[in-house]
Amino acid sequence: MNTKQVKEVKALLAKPKKIVIVTHWSPDGDAMGSSLGLYNYLIKKNHKVTVITPNDYPEFLHWLPGNNKAIDFSKKATTAKKIVAGAELIFCLDFNSLKRIDKLGDEIAKSKAIKFIIDHHLQPEDFANYMLHTVNVSSTCELVYDFICLMSDKKLLDKNIGNCLYTGIMTDTGSFRFPSTSAKTHLVVADLMKYGAENAEIHNRIYDDSTEDKIKLLGFSLGEKLTVLKEYKTAFFSLTDKELKKYNYKKGDTEGVVNYALSIKGIRFAAFFVERDGIIKASFRSKGSFNVNLFSRNHFKGGGHANAAGGMSEQSMKETIKKFVSLLPDYKKELNKK
Numbered sequence: 001m002n003t004k005q006v007k008e009v010k011a012l013l014a015k016p017k018k019i020v021i022v023t024h025w026s027p028d029g030d031a032m033g034s035s036l037g038l039y040n041y042l043i044k045k046n047h048k049v050t051v052i053t054p055n056d057y058p059e060f061l062h063w064l065p066g067n068n069k070a071i072d073f074s075k076k077a078t079t080a081k082k083i084v085a086g087a088e089l090i091f092c093l094d095f096n097s098l099k100r101i102d103k104l105g106d107e108i109a110k111s112k113a114i115k116f117i118i119d120h121h122l123q124p125e126d127f128a129n130y131m132l133h134t135v136n137v138s139s140t141c142e143l144v145y146d147f148i149c150l151m152s153d154k155k156l157l158d159k160n161i162g163n164c165l166y167t168g169i170m171t172d173t174g175s176f177r178f179p180s181t182s183a184k185t186h187l188v189v190a191d192l193m194k195y196g197a198e199n200a201e202i203h204n205r206i207y208d209d210s211t212e213d214k215i216k217l218l219g220f221s222l223g224e225k226l227t228v229l230k231e232y233k234t235a236f237f238s239l240t241d242k243e244l245k246k247y248n249y250k251k252g253d254t255e256g257v258v259n260y261a262l263s264i265k266g267i268r269f270a271a272f273f274v275e276r277d278g279i280i281k282a283s284f285r286s287k288g289s290f291n292v293n294l295f296s297r298n299h300f301k302g303g304g305h306a307n308a309a310g311g312m313s314e315q316s317m318k319e320t321i322k323k324f325v326s327l328l329p330d331y332k333k334e335l336n337k338k
Helices: 003-010 029-045 077-085 101-110 140-150 157-172 183-194 198-207 212-224 241-246 255-263 291-300 315-333
Strands: 018-023 049-054 087-091 112-119 128-134 227-228 234-239 268-277 277-287 306-311
Touching: 003 128, 003 268, 003 277, 018 029, 029 049, 029 128, 029 140, 029 157, 049 077, 077 198, 112 140, 128 140, 157 183, 157 198, 198 277, 212 255, 234 255, 234 306, 234 315, 241 268, 255 268, 268 315, 277 291, 277 315, 291 306, 291 315, 306 315
Parallel strands: 018 049, 018 087, 087 112, 112 128, 234 268
Antiparallel strands: 227 234, 268 277, 277 306
């Protein structure tokens, strides 16, 4: 946002408003961290705020401050529609297209509320009045921190806001190991800790609170479902709905599995295919210059970041994997670049 826009937004937030915050389908740590971080900030400014998610999200995020106030559109559509229809301002966090929020996107498109995008994904669509967007940050949570500072409200930071924003930054940077982690990122989390963010407790709640079934599913994935294609510096996993049920799958149990494939020495491209509700969901990760955002957009109806993207397939798992493997020869030269 430029200086003029910052002044305009400050003016909009100067008096209490009915505000809705929405985030993307199957929210992750950055989606919920940014949404609830912004929620906890805005309620301190006396706004009436509702967080609406398109569907549910992992249980390990339910501890975030304000989670009990969030509405799941897939379960309470009528209530959510009324709230969206009455909103004066709508914040769209951690997504760049209304398609990313499924049927909730139709309600946002119809709304006459002033709309904001706060996001770090590539190629955002032009559907908002205001946008705080750059791909050169670790996470949307880092941008929400920037937004609070732009509003000259850094003094309002507290433990609740800090815990939410730290969660999203930590998860979207892979615990600060991904290339998106900058010197500024570390300065931001240091500041959040100064205002009360509990780094050790957050890590424990996200990464060290697994069920026995989740660990067994990970073991099965690593031991039985990993395929390594050294010729293409590629590795991938796949899990069917039947396999998920065998291990009493809960949402979030496969979070981060794709990164194990990428951690193998010499691997530059990793993929994870999982069957959910009759559709194959795909996660893509890469190292270096191989652009999985373009790969997913071109072949799997998806997109995201240059080194981390998602997609989907309506074919069977067998056909999806066959398609994926058949594409690799076209990218062999690119994958083997030093």
